[in-house]
Each structure stands twice: as structure tokens, then as C-alpha cells.
Amino acid sequence: MRHFKIVLMGAGGVGKTSMATQFVEQTFDETYEPTIEEIHKKTISLDGEQCLLELIDTAGMEQFTQMRDLYIKKSDGFILVYSIVDPTTFEDVKSIREQIVRNKLSEQVPIVLVGNKKDLATGERAVERTSGAGLAARWPHCRFIETSAREFNDIEEVFVYAVQEIKAFQDMRKKRVSVLHKEATKRRKSTGKCQVM
Numbered sequence: 607m608r609h610f611k612i613v614l615m616g617a618g619g620v621g622k623t624s625m626a627t628q629f630v631e632q633t634f635d636e637t638y639e640p641t642i643e644e645i646h647k648k649t650i651s652l653d654g655e656q657c658l659l660e661l662i663d664t665a666g667m668e669q670f671t672q673m674r675d676l677y678i679k680k681s682d683g684f685i686l687v688y689s690i691v692d693p694t695t696f697e698d699v700k701s702i703r704e705q706i707v708r709n710k711l712s713e714q715v716p717i718v719l720v721g722n723k724k725d726l727a728t729g730e731r732a733v734e735r736t737s738g739a740g741l742a743a744r745w746p747h748c749r750f751i752e753t754s755a756r757e758f759n760d761i762e763e764v765f766v767y768a769v770q771e772i773k774a775f776q777d778m779r780k781k782r783v784s785v786l787h788k789e790a791t792k793r794r795k796s797t798g799k800c801q802v803m
Contacts, residue, residue, distance in 0.1 A: 607649070607656040612768050613677045614663050615702050616687035617695040621722040624755035625687065626663045629765055634756055643673065650765070657769055678709040683716035683772040685764060688738075690721040690752065691730045696737065703745065716771035717748040720764055725754040747775050 614622040623644065627633055630646045644663040649656055662677050678684075686702055688695040699719065706715055719742040721733060735752060742750035749767040753760045 607658055608773075609658045609660065610683065610769055610772055611660045611662065611681045612683050612685060612765070612772070613681045614661060614685045614687060615674070615699075615706075617689075617692075617698040618665070620687045620689045620692070620695050621753075621755040622685075622687050623663050625685075625720070625722065625753065625761055625764065626661050628755050628758050628761045630661070632758065634758070648765075650769070652766060652769055659765060659769065661765075674705065675709055678706050683718075683768050683775070685718045685720060685768055687720045687722050688733065689723045690733045690735075690738075691723055691726050693732045696721075696733045696741075700741070714746055714775065716768070716775040717742075717745060718764055718767045718771060719745070719748055719750045721750075721752040722755055724752045724759065725757050747771055 614626060616622055624634055626644070626646045627635065630648045643665065646661040646663065647658065648661070649658050651657070662681065664674055664677060684706060686699040688699045703715075703717065706717075707713055719738060721735065721738045738752065739750045742748045749771055751760055751763055751767065753764060755761060
């Protein structure tokens with residue numbers, strides 16, 4: 607069974623905890639309690655393979671930046687969540703991704719960008735779907751989706767996308783390492799022949 611460590615990140619109140627609990631327990635809590643850290647686990651079957659997902663639901667508050675850095679370094683992929691009715695949370699995901707790139711020392715990071723609260727889209731929408739899709743298109747290895755944690759709308763897809771992005775990224779990296787290993791072996795062999803001559 608493959609194990610995937612996925613971190614949910616975003617500003618406070620965007621629905622990270624609601625998404626995780628809907629996915630794992632199929633429950634939605636109407637009250638908002640700020641999260642410091644919660645870890646959820648769920649096994650899913652994807653492409654005939656059992657996958658254990660460890661979901662780290664992080665605090666949306668700025669004072670937990672050091673904890674965030676630790677989660678980033680140890681994680682396989684990320685779910686960045688903003689609220690489609692709050693444009694400041696959309697700006698927040700951009701700086702969170704910069705923090706991820708800094709900690710991972712690479713632009714190549716598996717991410718699912720999620721615009722949550724689409725049940726409030728009629729009349730309250732402040733971030734257009736095209737803005738989210740456009741941002742995701744600029745980031746390598748990034749999928750985009752809009753959801754409603756309240757209505758359990760497209761919640762499972764978020765986590766499936768996250769696993770698919772991580773698997774594709776890991777497979778690509780393995781291929782690259784294999785190619786580099788073959789090239790290095792070829793060079794060693796040709797260098798060895800030259801020395802013999």
C-alpha cells in the first residue's frame with residue numbers, strides 16, 4: 607500500500623477542516639473552531655491500488671509559520687484552499703505556494719488549488735472561476751477545482767486529484783533519476799575504455 611502525506615493549507619475559515627472531515631467522516635460542522643493541527647487518515651482505492659492518505663489540516667493563522675515549514679518539508683503534496691467569496695484568501699494561497707517552493711527548493715510541487723464555498727457563488731462570489739483556473743495553469747503539477755464542503759460537492763475529487771498529481775510527479779522523478787543513472791553509467795564505461803587504451 608502506498609502512503610501519501612498531504613497538507614491542507616489556506617487562510618483561516620476557508621473550509622480546510624470541513625473538507626477533510628467531509629472526506630473522511632462525511633460530516634459537516636456548522637460551527638467554526640480555528641484549527642491548530644489535525645491529522646486525518648483514510649484509505650482509498652485508486653487505479654486498482656490501495657492508497658493510505660495522511661491528511662494534515664493546518665492552522666490558517668500566521669503565528670504557526672514554523673509548524674507550516676515542518677509540514678511542507680515532510681509532505682508529498684498540497685491542497686491549497688481559498689474561499690470564492692473572500693478575495694484576500696485567494697491572495698493568501700499565492701504566498702503560501704511561495705513558502706512551499708522556498709521550503710521544497712523547487713517549483714515542481716504537486717498541488718491541488720481549491721476554490722471552496724461554491725454553494726455561496728450566487729450573488730456572493732468575489733473570485734471568478736477563471737481566476738482560480740488561470741492561477742493553477744501557471745503552476746507546474748497543479749490541478750484546479752471548485753467545491754462546496756457544506757454540500758459535499760466535489761470533495762472526493764480534491765483528494766483523488768491530489769494523489770494523482772503526487773503519483774505522476776513521483777513517477778516522473780523516478781524516470782528522470784533512471785535516465786541520469788544510465789547516462790552516468792555510460793560515461794563511466796566510456797571513460798574506463800579511454801583509460802585502458
